[in-house]
Every structure is written in structure tokens, then in C-alpha cells.
Amino acid sequence: MFSETALNIALHRLMIEFDVSAATVQWLTTSYLLVLATLIPISGLLIKRFKTKKIFITALFFSITGLVLAAFSPNFIVLLLGRIIQACGTGLATPILFNTILVIFPPHRRGVAMGMVSLVMMFAPATGPAVSGFIMEYLSWHWVFLLPIPFLLFSLCLGMVYLIDLSIENKPAIDYVSIVLSTLGFSGIVMGFSLAGETQSILPVLLALFIGGGSLILFGRRQLTLDEPILNIRVFKHPMFMMGIGLTILSNFIIFSSNLLLPMYIQGGLGLTSADAGLLLLPGGIINGIMALVTGHLFDKFGPRLVVIPGFVLGVISVLFFSQLSAATHGLMIMIFYTSLMVGMSMITTPSQTNGLNQLERSNYPDGTAIVNTTIQTSGAIGTAIAVSILNRSQNAFLERGTNTGNADVQIEALVYGIQHAYTFAVITAIIGLICSLFIKRVPVSRLTLKKFS
Known part of the structure; x- marks a missing residue:
């Protein structure tokens, strides 16, 4: 999970080294999330068909291979390929984590357990930019990929020895048509939003969105007719499950776009170093991890309303501040409001998903975890793509109506102008989330089975 955002702090340097635009370099993030969004929907099927340890070992193999390839990539294409292979590993490993929690822990204890999951899924990505900032300052971008390899090798050894099988013996049939439709659907949607920031023509954007949306509709209809669906979408009949998915989408729009926009702003807008950017974002990452455990306890005790609603209030306040950024904004204020944003987002994700x-x-459970993880990654990819699209279009519009566009100060003004507009999208998203959160209700766990896995 660290690798999802660790590269963000290096994007500015990679743009210069490989001579690519912001719209091109962001594919290192978008493609990673895109692969997850296309692979995770079938994770429910994989969990049912294969033993837990086998999936885990395969996942680690992909992750390590992708990191090695990316670390020694001679050009941007090879680097992108390494990221894609690495994402295959994450796409296989992440659903196992959620499924393990749901199988082992009864509902009345899942708040704390899911808090631990959020500690991993939010703390690691949040600290990624901070750690990679020091790497970029004192080493090189290659070490962003080299650093996780020893930890993954250690994890692989531990998993081979201690990981137990949690799957239920079942061999559901594989419907290849559903897999193709799922892949076309999620990749088409993300591709459409990504192309919006790269091309002036609306035709390829609409074509990608049409193919993606149409494929998802066909995928959903097909699942309802299959005796053994790839993904049981009937889980959406539960209103609080749908609410949790919706709030997760909105919060991830904000989280993933911020983790991309702020490093660009700190380095390109304020002219600070990678290490400075890492230091400014570090407190938010640390407190985010702590809050993941705290919110789990609060959810178990008070339910989702008293946690989720204040979380969105903090989110609205924070992104409102970021929508007013300028080239003169003090770094301390960025640190304070980024920390506030991370606290707010951690108060949303764990309670809403667990509820x-x-x-x-x-x-x-396999279907629910597949949908949750698909939601996390797809919304992250879409949110990132939308933010970059708004950034690029606003930046270009600023430069087109100005003079002396080659001047460094004008370029900085254009970047800041684009980031302000990108955060306006985040403000709208946070307000919608706040309104939706007013309708969340606690699921009465006393009506559910509390039998522990043994």
C-alpha cells in the first residue's frame, strides 16, 4: 500500500528526467489503480477457487517482480510496465486482507479489526510521500522501488510458514464473458476520465465512457442471470452497504486526488524540495494511522453517525482551504489542513465500510470485500484522473490568455490556478458526502451470527 502513493512525490522529477507531461506521468498512478480496479472484481472468484496461501504467494511474486523492473527501468515505458505488474500483486493481496477480517472477527468486534485494516490501507499510502521525499532528496527515484523489496521478501517467508487457509471449499464456474465485461467496464470508465485531461477532442473521452458504462451495465445484468456469478451484485440490496460504498467513493475522490495534487503544488508551486514536501505531509500520515484505530473503537461504541458526519465536516473545511492556495501560502498551514483532512477521511472510511x-x-463476504476494494481503487483512479484533468485544462486556459508564458513565475501561477480549480471539485465532493452522511444508520449486529472462525 506504501507503493500506491510513494511515487507521487517523484512525479515532478520524473517529468523532467523522462521529458513527459503531467498528463503522461500521472499514468504511473492511474495505471496502477486501473489494474487494481479491473483485477479486484474477480477476487471473490479467486478466493473461492484457490487456497489463501497460493493467492498470497502469487501476489508477492508479482509485487516483487514489478518493483525490480521499475527500479531498473531505462525509460518511461518500462517504468510503466513495472508499475502494472506491481499492481497485479496488490490486486491479489488486498482482498485477502478484508476477507480474513470478516471471517475471523464477529460483527461486534469488527470496528477495531477494520481499524487495523485502515491503519494499513491509509497510514502506509499517507506516509508514502513523506518517506519518498527523503529518498528523492538524498538518493534517487530508483530507491522508491528498491526500498519495499526486502520487506516483501520477509513477508513472503512469513506467509509461506504461518498463513492458514481461510477459504471455503468451492469451485465456482468461470464465466469468461463476465470477466471481459468487467475489465472493459472499469478500464473504460477510468480511461475516459483520464483522456479528458490529455486530449482536446471530446470524441475519445465519450467513446471510452460509453464502452465502459455499457460494459458495466451488461456485466451487472449478466450477474443476475448466472447461477454462480463472478460478483454477486445482489449485496447492493442492503441499503447501508450501498451507503458505505457511496461514502467510500466520495472520500477516496478527495484522498487520492490530494495525495497527487499537494506534492505537485509544494514542489512546483512553492519551489520546495522533495524532503520538505515529505515533512509537510508526514504529520497527516502519522495521525491518519493513529485515527484509524481510534475511529474503529468509536464505531464499535457509538455507531457510524457520530464519527462519519464530523469527518465530512473536517473534510469540507480542509478542501475549502486548499481551494484558496496561492504561491505565498505558508507551509505550516498546508501541514495543519492536510492533517485535518486526513483525520476527517479516516473518520469516514473505516466506519462506513464496516457498517x-x-x-x-x-x-x-468474498463478494462484499471484492466490491469494497474495487470501489476503493476505481474511485481512487477516477478521482485522480478528474483532478489531473481539471488541473491540466485550467492550467492551459490560464496560459492561453496570458503573455510571456515561458516565464517561470507565469508557469507557477498557472500551476497554482489549476490546483485551485481541482480542489473546487473536491469541495463539491465533500459537501455531497456531508449531505449523504446524514442518512447513515447503524446496522443492528445483534441480529447477525457472532460465531467465530475456528
């Missing part, structure tokens, strides 16, 4: 998953029966 929704509590409505599902054990037989639906």
Missing part, C-alpha cells in the same frame, strides 16, 4: 459489510452474510 455496510456488517449487513452481509458470510457467504457474501
